[in-house]
Amino acid sequence: MTTSTIYKxxxxxxxxxxxxxxxxxxxxxxxxxxVALIGPSGAGKxxxxxxxxxxxxxxxxxxxxxxxxFTKASGPEKLALMKKIGLLFQKNALFDSMxxxxxxxxxxxxxxxxxxxxxxxxxxxxxxxxxxxxAYQLFPAEMSGGMQKRLGIARAQSxxxxxxxxxxxxxxxxxxxxxxxxxxxxDLQSQTQSTIVVVTNEIQRAIQFATRILFLxxxxxxxxxxxxxxxxxxxxxxxxxxxxxxxGPILGAQ
Amino acid sequence: xxxQIGLAVIFLNKILSTLFKKGISREDFFEQTLKVTxxxxxxxxxxxxxxxxxxxxxxxxxxxxxxALAYLGGLATSGTLRELxxxxxxxxxxxxxxAFTAAELGTMKVTEQxxxxxxxxxxxxxxxxxxxxxxxxxxxxxxxxxxxxxxVFGGLLMANIFAQINADQYVRHIPTIVKxxxxxxxxxxxxxxxxCLGWIATFLGYSTTxxxxxxxxxxxxxxxATMVVIVIVDWIxxxxxxxxxxxxAF
Amino acid sequence: MIRFxxxxxxxxxxxxxxxxxxxxxxxxILFILGTSxxxxxxxxxxxxxxxxxxxxxxxxxxQEISRYSEEQYLSIRxxxxxxxxxxxxxxxxxxxxxxxxxxxxLEKLLPDELSKRVIESLQLVHLHQLENRYPNELSYGQQKRxxxxxxxxxxxxxxxxxxxxxxxxxxxxxxxNELIFELSQKLKTTSIVVSHDxxxxxxxxxxxxxxxKGHIVDQGTPDELKKSEQELVKEFLREVLQxxxxxxxxxxxx
Numbered sequence: 001m002t003t004s005t006i007y008k009x010x011x012x013x014x015x016x017x018x019x020x021x022x023x024x025x026x027x028x029x030x031x032x033x034x035v036a037l038i039g040p041s042g043a044g045k046x047x048x049x050x051x052x053x054x055x056x057x058x059x060x061x062x063x064x065x066x067x068x069x070f071t072k073a074s075g076p077e078k079l080a081l082m083k084k085i086g087l088l089f090q091k092n093a094l095f096d097s098m099x100x101x102x103x104x105x106x107x108x109x110x111x112x113x114x115x116x117x118x119x120x121x122x123x124x125x126x127x128x129x130x131x132x133x134x135a136y137q138l139f140p141a142e143m144s145g146g147m148q149k150r151l152g153i154a155r156a157q158s159x160x161x162x163x164x165x166x167x168x169x170x171x172x173x174x175x176x177x178x179x180x181x182x183x184x185x186x187d188l189q190s191q192t193q194s195t196i197v198v199v200t201n202e203i204q205r206a207i208q209f210a211t212r213i214l215f216l217x218x219x220x221x222x223x224x225x226x227x228x229x230x231x232x233x234x235x236x237x238x239x240x241x242x243x244x245x246x247x248g249p250i251l252g253a254q
Numbered sequence: 255x256x257x258q259i260g261l262a263v264i265f266l267n268k269i270l271s272t273l274f275k276k277g278i279s280r281e282d283f284f285e286q287t288l289k290v291t292x293x294x295x296x297x298x299x300x301x302x303x304x305x306x307x308x309x310x311x312x313x314x315x316x317x318x319x320x321x322a323l324a325y326l327g328g329l330a331t332s333g334t335l336r337e338l339x340x341x342x343x344x345x346x347x348x349x350x351x352x353a354f355t356a357a358e359l360g361t362m363k364v365t366e367q368x369x370x371x372x373x374x375x376x377x378x379x380x381x382x383x384x385x386x387x388x389x390x391x392x393x394x395x396x397x398x399x400x401x402x403x404x405x406v407f408g409g410l411l412m413a414n415i416f417a418q419i420n421a422d423q424y425v426r427h428i429p430t431i432v433k434x435x436x437x438x439x440x441x442x443x444x445x446x447x448x449x450c451l452g453w454i455a456t457f458l459g460y461s462t463t464x465x466x467x468x469x470x471x472x473x474x475x476x477x478x479a480t481m482v483v484i485v486i487v488d489w490i491x492x493x494x495x496x497x498x499x500x501x502x503a504f
Numbered sequence: 505m506i507r508f509x510x511x512x513x514x515x516x517x518x519x520x521x522x523x524x525x526x527x528x529x530x531x532x533i534l535f536i537l538g539t540s541x542x543x544x545x546x547x548x549x550x551x552x553x554x555x556x557x558x559x560x561x562x563x564x565x566x567q568e569i570s571r572y573s574e575e576q577y578l579s580i581r582x583x584x585x586x587x588x589x590x591x592x593x594x595x596x597x598x599x600x601x602x603x604x605x606x607x608x609x610l611e612k613l614l615p616d617e618l619s620k621r622v623i624e625s626l627q628l629v630h631l632h633q634l635e636n637r638y639p640n641e642l643s644y645g646q647q648k649r650x651x652x653x654x655x656x657x658x659x660x661x662x663x664x665x666x667x668x669x670x671x672x673x674x675x676x677x678x679x680x681n682e683l684i685f686e687l688s689q690k691l692k693t694t695s696i697v698v699s700h701d702x703x704x705x706x707x708x709x710x711x712x713x714x715x716x717k718g719h720i721v722d723q724g725t726p727d728e729l730k731k732s733e734q735e736l737v738k739e740f741l742r743e744v745l746q747x748x749x750x751x752x753x754x755x756x757x758x
């Protein structure tokens with residue numbers, strides 16, 4: 001098992017409407033890491049994820065992806081890099097008018113995967129992997145929130161990305177369904193040996209999932225290390241956030 | 255489909271009984287009427303201007319052959335008032351006010367604001383839906399007036415440029431051709447068009463389910479349904495009006 | 505004081521509630537727990553007449569209310585205030601007018617009495633000097649508080665909370681949960697909270713009812729449920745215990 005560097009972020013800053021969202025972020029992500037990105041609402045977690053996905057350009061700073069300059073890349077070069085990234089949005093972005101099987105076939109077609117004659121088998125295999133074997137002809141509207149999430153994961157996986165970015169994959173799901181979704185993500189990651197970054201609001205999920213936890217707070221990124229190390233961190237803001245305490249420097253809903 | 259129509263009829267019954275039995279507040283009604291008028295004033299006046307201009311140019315070509323250019327103003331105005339004006343205004347409103355109303359009510363529905371209103375002791379029909387419905391109708395009647403005014407102005411300019419007819423000549427024969435029946439017909443049509451528009455937009459908006467996607471769907475459905483219904487209602491009102499007129503002529 | 509008797513509700517062919525019976529005791533905080541899509545919110549909406557049951561009875565004091573007309577429900581809605589899952593604030597009205605909305609319609613108050621009641625309600629949720637702002641100028645947590653204040657303004661005897669902490673970050677979750685507890689202590693209200701957060705329930709509930717597939721599968725005090733042998737309850741508890749194992753357990757509220 002080799003661990004090469006996947007992402008390298010140097011001095012990344014990002015402003016929105018001249019309001020700073022991210023300031024001087026440095027980060028390195030190695031292959032096969034499972035990174036959880038946590039932090040108070042509005043701290044810029046989703047912005048950082050979109051920057052990693054190449055959907056937002058940082059205001060200043062460099063991103064290296066597989067040792068290539070992702071910030072400067074353009075045209076076919078950037079496209080080739082972005083093909084290595086799978087992104088799952090909070091709302092799954094499924095196509096309502098298509099069955100679950102066709103949702104996957106469509107994304108295979110759109111990304112011009114080789115061997116169109118195998119698309120159907122491939123798509124069915126993906127559904128089997130996420131436990132939706134029997135739901136292949138259901139439409140998204142006929143599926144529960146958990147099933148829709150599974151389909152979203154299957155579709156993102158079908159393109160065999162080396163990096164998977166998840167924006168709050170368990171938002172709005174009950175804890176039992178949430179746990180199963182995270183189990184699934186971990187399971188698929190170990191099969192495909194991909195690298196994963198998950199943004200989440202739920203500490204339980206971060207602990208369950210991550211090999212490394214990153215805490216984004218007040219525009220700054222703090223590396224908390226493993227879940228165990230995160231709980232030993234004595235920084236008052238980290239301490240309060242991880243335990244979900246109401247007393248502390250972070251003002252909840254004030 | 256049939257189920258949907260049934261629900262729409264029950265919905266209309268609720269609006270009408272709210273309007274007639276409970277009444278709505280004067281402020282709510284004025285606010286909505288003003289809002290619809292403001293939203294569409296510019297588009298309707300512009301459309302009115304150009305429709306008048308186009309009608310005049312078209313009629314001028316025909317009337318010239320019969321040496322009847324004196325009737326240009328009357329014919330163009332009558333055509334606009336009886337048919338094109340009401341139809342165009344209704345289409346403009348369905349694109350703008352219909353879509354806006356459906357989106358507004360749809361958003362209130364999916365963000366639970368409608369439920370909140372009921373829980374706070376208010377009646378969404380009295381405070382939200384009926385004022386919008388009535389506001390759309392009354393504003394449409396106003397807008398028809400403005401639109402027709404602008405179309406006379408547009409026609410007049412074109413007549414001046416292309417047919418060398420001055421304003422006085424243009425206006426002189428308007429009363430000879432535009433009878434009371436044309437005016438009634440125009441307003442009658444606009445009333446029913448806007449009635450259907452207000453009904454469909456509030457109904458589809460209020461029946462929205464399924465988050466932001468549902469709101470989008472309601473907006474599209476409103477635009478499509480109102481256009482189709484307006485054309486059908488146009489055919490019905492035209493037929494009805496003409497048969498009533500021919501009966502009265504005997 | 506509130507009693508559900510064999511309440512059933514279906515949407516199309518989907519049975520959401522199947523002959524549910526239970527009672528709510530005056531002054532208690534009752535949590536109704538269940539996985540997503542088990543009809544917890546439907547239960548609350550039936551109580552305030554936003555939905556009507558297919559069969560069964562709902563008793564409030566000595567009256568069966570499930571067949572009340574919309575007008576008759578007005579008196580029920582004055583006693584039983586509902587806080588929705590989304591803040592559901594009226595965008596075009598200021599915070600003050602949002603909170604005053606129900607008062608203007610249900611109570612005839614003089615202007616200074618009205619403004620006193622509004623300010624009092626905002627103080628109860630710890631929001632000060634925000635009366636003239638519009639909802640879109642507030643954070644999501646603040647909007648949530650305003651919506652609670654709007655319900656409190658009518659001085660209801662019973663408060664219903666529909667998934668009050670879903671989608672909030674851990675610190676905001678705890679502050680909202682503590683607020684629910686504080687309000688029930690201060691105002692002596694009865695509270696029914698629909699949630700899938702077992703941790704919140706254990707922290708502040710007097711009793712917990714667990715719903716699954718339209719049935720009540722278990723109920724009792726937090727301590728009783730901790731010993732439950734019911735599968736679903738055990739799964740819910742696993743979520744709480746896992747976090748508490750890695751984290752020092754949070755002291756119970758005063």
